[in-house]
Amino acid sequence: MNLLHRRTTKVVTFGELLLRLASPGYTKLFQKDNLETSFCGSEANVAVSLALFGLDSSFVSILPDTDVGHAAENYMRYFGVDTSKVLYRDGRMGIYYLEKGASQRPSKVIYDRKYSALSLAKSNDFNWEIIFDGADWFHWSGINPALSDELAEVSLEACKKAKEKGLIVSCDLNYRSKLWTSKKAQEVMKPIMKYIDVCICNEEDAENVLGIKAEGSNVEDGKLNESSYIRTAELIHEKYGCKYIATTLRKSYSASRNGWRAMLYDTKTDKTFLSREYDIQIVDRVGGGDSFAAALIYAVGFGMEAQEAIEFATAASCLKQTVEGDFNRCTVQDVEMLLKNGGNGRVQR
Template structure:
């Protein structure tokens, strides 16, 4: 089986322990994560060959970030070393009706200032069958947007499947800038992944009769959104995660897949959240694994949602769920009973 390549920023995550607030804490826990890196770790844990591409400084913190991927078997040989900054994000976990908060400190990070000439996509894509990135990466800088476009063009020339998670971040760019940049990338994207807000913020396509803040989602509205995305941008598939927020701790979680002909909805999970960061990334990884292994459309959406459901129970950005755990949950065993 061919390998998967993911491209993006790997950041240092600093978070107060437990549910302590930023203004309370005198201790931050340091781990690493980032959208495309999270996907790479998930896929490696599922047994696929996966390579993560980025740029990181040569100093010890940059090396620690690289090491955080190596422990899972992610190929880091194509990571460019240089620059001065590892991007940082601060995470305050929400509880009950208090939402989680993220503060970014990633301006002028190594990958944001990287240039096209530093990445040899012919070499990077050797033996690759799939390329994945997210809307976070082109949001980092004009240079990063150009890198994403160059990667997409190279992948298309080699016949590599390209998946893209919209992942709109209002703290990084405006809706207008996102639409301008991402529209240039869409001709090269085969599979587009979005949550309940992304299509509206990036493409101006809104699901009717849906109240995201109130946790009320309309399936028919999301069918219309997916159809419009396929018709307007030529995607082969659109996958939409459907999060119904009861509180910061408790959500209902499901998803929809549209292949241009039919709609496929997953079962719905009632999840109690330990850490929601990386939930969407584990969903994307599940879709990629299913696609690489030629799962049916219904099997694909069930597997992806199960992978993401499990991630919500795991601390940190990375999904430590095993392939067998995901398969068992996707097959219907969500009892949580002790295994012994």
Template sequence: MKVITFGEIMLRLAPHGYYRFGQSNDFEASFGGCAANVAVSLANFQEEVSYITKLPKHAIGQWAVDELKRFGVDTSLICRGGNRLGIYYLEKGASQRASQVIYDRAHSSFSEARPEDFDWSKIFRGADWFHFTGITPALNPSIANITLEACQKAKKLGLTISCDLNFRKKLWTSEQAKETMSKLVPYVDVCIANEEDADKVFGIKASSTNVLTGELSKEGYEEVAKKLQDTFGCQTIAITLRKSLSASENLWSAMLYENGKTYFSKEYHMHIVDRVGGGDSFGAGLIYACRHLSDPSERIEFAVAASCLKHSIEGDFNRVKVNEVLTLAQGDGSGRVQR
């Protein structure tokens, strides 16, 4: 059985290294996007995964398809049409200077997709898991309705549905997010969020917590998870807990809430190479762990370790294998040369 991910892949343009936008004469080109990042991670874990999106038929759209195929992602159900591939520009931060993202995705092929572009009965054939993020319905009401249609069909067919809330203030307001996501999350079995998402989307705030100063209360996030479950009925709630010491140094952990019990992972002190895609690598790690590991504590450790490793890798895509994740999850974080 396979996993289906749904969302927009974009061309990522970034100055070399840690140059600022106005400092570099050329940009590095690669691809990224939440659902695509999850698909690539799962393919690297040897999962069967199909990525669903809409891409233009021209050479840049084909470049994106070829890049996904290179990792083993099934692209056979991607809809082709429209005129442009969305772009995002990334300026990587360092020390106390934050990273910056600028979107150029208006009128992209995906954002102008229509319901008839996606035959969900065909797409879900042979699948048992559907994943999307809050970025997808944030693009416009039409895409939000397509996402709702996908969730309704997936639920009818008995698929497990996962969603990363992934609030982006540059795409919509908290009020818009709450209105739309309140219609989608009741279909979700596995809800994923970062330390701010539940507050930004649903107004569910962790007590005794200040994200900006890095003060995160475990008890506060346990209450957040309980409220999310009570409100929407999700079976599993996972929340990543990032303490940002600077753009370059983070403390990274997560919690899992399931069957009335809470499981906290170990905490990693990360020196960050590239944090974009870090949450997506966590989501992919959790999906893999839910499918293959029965112990909830092992599931959250696997997801956190997968994401920790991604922070050391350039680009949106996580390029690690299961054995590498297990090595870290089981305690070997020495970083010693493997000979």
């Protein structure tokens, strides 16, 4: 099922690095007089996972030339991510506030990203010819073009250059209703989709970004119609030519307990592959989709067969949701152990 003619060794990710301010534990925002700090961001989360999996992982972004901006870059470097293409410009650090939910109380995210350094980016800030030198794979998400019209143009330019240089391009649609409308998302993203080889999404992303609805599913009551997801993947391929479409299938029983599995549609064989389902007691679900994307990139890039690839990606993202913070700090060995023991959570001695 290998998408590549050679094994993936270097992946470039492009996106915004954010400061995360989270209420301690499961308290409500400002219930206590302190917030826990860390750095994160969709593509940054992917970059860290890939570095921990042992790949050459490069992260491209723009940060403010302040102590906070430099601390954010150092945070990425700690995990082995190549940040040599990170730029420093005017603007501010993008922030998001997180209140983790529990039981029937949902998690809550508040964005504070306007006028961030990356959102003010211009096309001439990035030399994609140099950035993509020696790379095999380019990953980004639909969050980028939601930040500004200029960044939407930058995202398109990056995809065009990546395809010109023979890179595999993956995109996690990542629709964020607090950043833009579904109408705007479709206007911007549909023309870019023809450059995407691997499309990653959930049912809400497909509907809001591409206007393709998974009939018969209701994420609010936990009902998922698997056949509709297969048809959705087929339509994405028919309309945009993506070679692989991966969909995460989350059953939200409560904020504390989710059912988690995923699907991979391989257009070359016209076959669909479903992973096993995990019953997760959630610790921190933010970044779960990003860990899935990273593990899928790793699995496909290493030539795993389709069923093996989707099992690996689902297991990795299951583990992430038991880890505090946006980053998945699990290794390939951790994922393989979960796959081997069937998810029983027994102590490893």
